[in-house]
Structures are given as structure tokens and as C-alpha cells.
Amino acid sequence: MTTTTTAAPPAAPGEVTPAEPRRRRNLTPWWLLLPGLLWLIVFFLAPILTSVLASVQSGNSDMGYQLTWDWGNYQHAIADYLPQYGHSLLYSVLCTVFCLVLGYPTAYFIAFKGGQWKSLLMALVVVPSFTSFLIRTIAWKTILSDNGPIVHTLNSLHVIPLTTALGWTTGNHVLASPAAVVCGMTYNFLPFTILPLYTSLEKIDPRLHEAGSDLYCSPFTTWRRITLPLSMPGVVGGTLLTFIPAVGDYINAQLLGNPNTGVVGQKIEDLFLRQTSGYPVGSAISVVLMAGTLILVLLYIRKAGTEDLL
């Protein structure tokens, strides 16, 4: 099977000439893979390489860009945008934590108490996403607006002065504040947390819970010692599916935040599309963002993969 010319795969029904189809059969997967892989190589891998090269160019859109190996772009890319990196990291970590805190009980409920409603409830998780996410994010402007019931209630409970003191909200408003950005992000990415959590929780045999309680485990201990470890693949998957896109997200920061909640993505778009000489630095920022995300994800996978979290 391993050599290319001599091996004949066992069952090949309906083949007449033995020599020619044997070779064709070995090449078949490559013909199937070729167009798709070429597409990914040319439009996914090559652009990354181009970006690394672009990040050490200098010039502007009128004069053209030259490859000058100007590593100073990286100095700008890192030193000039520290607050934005901070915001991107903080918001995406908070969003991931909130998604897990809200998504785990939901996935647990659907998986173990959903009964005949299971598939309907899971459809309800996914179906809202079919309305454009931009329209849904803008709807949060209505929900969180100053005249809306939420802000009204929070104000009459005197919660907002407290959150303003903590820097989560601004003035008497929830909109245009870090709280609104994190709320929007949590909303946007929650289905991406629930789906993998549900998949791994659903596989767990509920009799294990009974076994746990038969052995005098409290419900919490049963969850901690049995359910949680068995659902770790879902936790890891959900965390990655939420954290990685959240790091790059700037839709929520732009629509629900204010100029002080800027994130890295906004800066990249600005440098690429609105500034005449911005795109080498923009490329440097995206390389930094990509590398940073990759390192964080690898560290997390290593941590979550080798030892139990509790």
C-alpha cells in the first residue's frame, strides 16, 4: 500500500485492464484534492507570506511600495497600539469566560433535560444566526439604548453609577461603553460555545450521574469529578471557537463601543483601507496578532490537554 507503483488495493470491482487503473487509483485522491488545496495555498497560505513581506516594506500608495526590510514597522505596530492589543485581549477573554458561564448550563440543560425538545432547542440556538449578524448587533443599540427598559431599570436600581465607577459604563449610559462591547461579543459568540459543549455533553451516558449519586457524591461533586472531565473536549473546542474569532472582532467595538474602546481589528482596517501609507504597518499588526493568537492557543491546548483543570 505504501509504494506508488506496485500496490493494488484489495477490492476494485469492475476494472478491466489491471495495470492502468491501478496507477489512476493511486492518483485519484490527489486529483480530488488538487483544486481545493491550490485554492487554499494561493489564497490562504500565500497571503500570509505576502503579509510578512508587506510588513517590512515602506512607501505609500502614490509612490508605490518597496521591500526595504524595514523592521521599524514592527516597532510601530507594537509600541503605538498597546491599548488596542490590551482591549482586544481583555474583551475576548471576558467574552470567552461569559460564553462558558452562560453556555455550559444551557448546553447541560439541553443535553440532559431537553428530552423530546432537544433538537428544537438546538435549532433555536442556531436559527437566530441566520439573520445578518450586523443587523443583530445593531439591534443591541435599541435594547441598550437610554430609553430602553434595561438601562431604565439599572438606573433606578442605582447600578449604573457603580459600573461607571468601575469603568464598565460611561455616564448614565450603557451604550458606547466596554460593558456594551463585551455584551455584544458574548451574544455574537455564544452559539459557537454552546454547539461544541452540547456535542460533548450529549455523548455522556446519564447513568454515570446515577452511579455518582449512588456512590454518595453530591450533585456538585458528580459534576466536578465526572461530567466536567468528560466534557472537556467541548470546553476546549468552545473556548477556541470563541476566543480566536473574538480576538480579531472589531464589529462590536465599533458599533457598541466608543473611541476609547478601540481594538486591534479597527486599527488594521483603518491602516489598510483609509490611510495612504498604512498598509505595511497594518500588515505588521496582523502578523503580530496572528502570532500572538497562535502562541496563546498553543499554550492553552497544551495546558488543557495534559492536565485536568481541577
Add this chain to the structure above:
Amino acid sequence: MTTATATTPSSPSTPSAPGAAPSPGAWARIGGWIRAHLLAAVTFLVFVFMLAPNLVILWMSFNQPVGRFDYDWNKFSLSAWANPCASSEMCSSLGLSVQIGLLATIVATALGTMIAFAMVRHRFKARSGINSLLFLPMAAPEVVMGATLAALFFNTIGPGSMGFVTITIAHVMFCLSYVVVTVKARLAGMDPTLEAAAGDLYATPLQTFRKVTLPLVAPGIAAAALLSFALSVDDYIITVFTAGQRETFPMYIWGSVQRAYPAQIDVIGSLMLIVTMVIIALSQWLGRARAKSAH
């Protein structure tokens, strides 16, 4: 077991059902009751959280805007529903998004299905490497993919030539991995003996593929196509980096936050939800009808 669970009202299968001494049993029962109801309450609130924007969109689509921005309720009106294409730019951008979505869906589904067949049906070297290459586009932040593609197009064809083709190329790129994952799952779950049986009954490989394999994989391919279309029509970030002067529907919405936010956008948003629900209901109904006729 059974006597203890009878007292927990909501769920007979509460895992905390105690089997022994009354004191820990009672505690476990109280814990179970709280947990069952707390769980239900949290789940309910999460669903409210997830569905609230959709309800707001439907509600606001009947709003008579007071100014250029109608984030707050003014008064009931059917004018947006009566004339959804009041803004011709909105509808032309929607048309562009649908065109790109259809083209990207066809290409991505074809290429992705071929990859899925190669990955499931064949064993070859570099399989794990190709698997990682397929996984990466799903893991990369969108803004990074957009920026790197923009850098590629800037350096090769120049910013002026970007438009329909570059957007479609980008959309095929990010849809491809999702198609592979979806079709692979369906293929991997297929019973291989069915194809072997077709071969035993003297079907040629082509006949086997047409009459056995394809109908069995079709739901997976359809799901992948639907997913690709939804991803493509909804994408903003990668599109804005590859669009040049063209404006897709998400880009129109984005711009409308600065210009004016017509209630027609909420009409389209509501229609998207309604059409999706109809498609899902239809596919459920068709699936059931087919399952019935098969017996």
C-alpha cells in the same frame, strides 16, 4: 431510587436522586431541586438573551422612523414592509451579496466535496498535514485573513482591480473548510457495505456513485451548501478588505450606521429569519416524507 425521585417535581431523571440515609438524601434532593430549577432558569434567560435581538428586529421593522436613525421606537407603520426596496442601493447591494453567495457556494461546495471524498475514502501520505491546512482557515481571526488577502491583492493586481472576483475568491476560501468538515462528517457516518453491495450486484463504479453514494451524501452536501451561502452573504470583515469599490449587503448595513438606518434593513433581517425557518421546516417535512415512503 424511584421513591426518592418522586418528590423532585420537575425532572424524574435528576441525577442527584439519593439512595440511602435520609439526611444526605434530603440535602441532595434540595440540591437537585435547586439545580434543576436554577438550570432551567439560566437556560431560559440565555434563550431570551439569544432571541431578543431577533424580536427587536421584527418589532423595529414596523417602526415609523422619526429621523435618520430609528434605534428607538416611534410609532407603528407598514411602510417599510410595503416598500422594502425604497433604497435602491440597499437592494442592489443585496443582489450583489446573493450573486457572490451563489457563485462562492457552488465553487466551495464542489471543491470541498472533492476534498472530503479524498480525505475519507483514501489513505495517503500528507493526510495529517492537509488536515491541519484545512483546519487553519476556521481558526484564523477573520481580520487577519482579510488583511493578508488585501496585502496579496495590493501586491499583485493592485487595489483598483479588486471587486466581484476578489470577493468571490475570498468567500470560496473561507467556506471551503466548513464544506469539507460538513461533508466529511456525512461520509464518515455512511455504511460502506452499501457500496460494496452495489458492486456485488454488478453496478459499475459510476453507477454505484450515482445511485448509492451520491443520494446518501446529498443531505451533507446540501447542508454544506446552505452553510456556505449563509457564511458568504453574512460576511463583513473579509469582504471589506477585498471589495475595492463594490458594496455588499453587510457593507451597506455598516455604512448605514453612519448615514441613516432605514427600517427596510430590519425588514430584510426579519425576512432572513423567516425564510430560514421555512427552509428548515420544509427539509424536516421532506425528510419525514421520504423516510415514510422508503418503508
